């Protein structure tokens with residue numbers, strides 16, 4: 320599901336280095352029912368449901384599959400579509416095609432890995448002669464190229480420290496696992512599996528010793544691993560096979576389990592079915608809407624073809640002047656590449672390659688930030704793999720344990736459920752947060768700045784279990800990716816890898832990153848109607864503007880807690896705080 324592209328995709332190069340005859344190939348995509356149907360939520364299993372793939376992500380997925388099918392058809396092949404449950408579908412396919420090899424790219428997440436294991440076990444049991452190849456192709460660095468074992472990670476993350484204790488290390492070095500080199504098809508056997516299979520090793524034990532701090536990870540990964548070169552589009556040696564194909568499902572079809580929720584069904588994240596249906600309708604409306612018609616350019620479509628065009632355009636015309644820190648970003652201010660990466664319509668190596676090309680052409684570091692963000696993304700993806708199930712625990716994996724202890728989660732009682740509802744539906748009274756949740760509901764996207772603030776308020780101000788926020792984001796985001804979403808939630812809730820324990824003061828953030836109030840006005844029509852002021856600050860903290868204050872809802876957290884100390888002092892000195 321996360322490799323919907325032809326460029327830089329090892330699936331289309333299997334056999335390049337071995338066989339003489341062309342390889343017959345049947346590219347298949349399975350719409351697995353489990354991805355679209357409600358399942359128990361992680362944080363309130365008895366009462367609430369969640370879904371693996373929300374409506375906006377479904378839309379982008381469908382567009383990406385459609386695009387890939389078109390591209391394969393242009394090459395004389397096809398993308399064969401199936402629906403149902405992955406395991407029986409694959410067994411049936413092996414039966415129908417009499418294939419001797421099967422290849423897939425791994426999805427990076429613990430539950431995703433469990434599914435992959437189930438498929439592997441079923442194949443081993445039913446088709447012992449079939450060889451399985453698995454790849455890990457959604458990260459910048461290949462897992463085989465990263466350091467192995469705690470000592471090697473430490474050595475690359477802290478070369479200075481390591482030099483000092485070289486003597487000590489030399490003794491131990493014999494015990495350190497060896498890196499497996501830099502070959503394209505290096506893979507690790509999973510112990511106990513048939514030796515003919517070529518399986519990439521993504522078990523948590525493989526990543527033992529991975530640094531919990533982002534800077535350390537990036538340094539070690541950069542210094543130890545090379546970014547592998549991009550593969551061309553499919554090998555010309557592929558002979559596309561033919562078999563029965565099925566119709567592309569419609570988005571309505573995929574969203575049926577959500578569109579048909581009834582009173583007997585558990586609520587998705589405790590929220591009314593009407594809201595869930597509303598999100599579905601937004602997604603359906605945006606399907607095939609041309610983003611150029613959209614004033615805000617907020618609708619992002621899926622597919623490799625669009626992804627490659629957008630990447631080129633962004634790197635060459637906008638990356639140098641991008642302002643990704645703002646609350647309101649269109650697709651010139653921030654790259655808007657995340658949904659292409661999520662579904663594998665673009666490979667991270669392709670992004671780095673295009674960035675380097677632009678850097679060379681301008682002899683400047685226009686795209687350095689983008690390259691650096693690809694290693695940041697790897698940090699979250701690999702941390703997720705390394706952490707295993709602890710990644711989903713309420714108390715998380717804090718690097719700053721002392722500070723993490725200060726965050727106490729409220730029990731799920733009436734008060735916290737109400738706070739949760741207000742936050743999730745964009746009714747907190749804090750314009751930046753409410754605008755963010757509304758934008759997410761309608762489009763499936765909001766900027767990194769807004770995501771950070773929303774996470775900080777829910778966890779550090781309201782004390783609501785971070786996993787509820789992560790699951791609601793999982794439902795809403797077009798670019799949902801387990802490592803990036805859950806990892807960032809852990810980070811900003813104070814239960815993850817943020818050593819500084821950042822606490823965002825949302826009003827001050829709005830004063831800095833949405834200073835003209837463009838963003839909040841765009842997403843909060845009621846604020847626009849209520850506040851008719853020339854002073855843009857009135858939109859960012861309406862309760863402090865006398866006329867409007869009486870009619871604007873009082874924020875659910877004390878407003879003064881949402882200013883930095885310098886802002887609070889300045890505004891107090893100027894006599895501009897009325898209700899704070």
Ligand SMILES: Cc1cc2nc3c(=O)[nH]c(=O)nc-3n(C[C@H](O)[C@H](O)[C@H](O)COP(=O)(O)OP(=O)(O)OC[C@H]3O[C@@H](n4cnc5c(N)ncnc54)[C@H](O)[C@@H]3O)c2cc1C
Pocket residue numbers: 643653654655656657658660661689692693695696699765766767768770771774792796798799800801803804805807808811
């Ligand atoms: C609470 C929270 C949840 C998030 N959930 C996701 C998610 O599910 N999927 C996702 O791709 N990103 C997630 N992010 C990270 C980030 O917000 C988005 O990647 C970014 O906003 C997407 O917009 P863009 O493509 O224009 O990014 P840009 O700012 O242009 O960055 C370029 C690329 O770098 C990567 N990137 C940037 N920041 C991060 C980051 N903090 N963590 C990981 N990768 C990053 C993304 O692939 C992004 O496309 C989350 C951040 C927070 C705070």
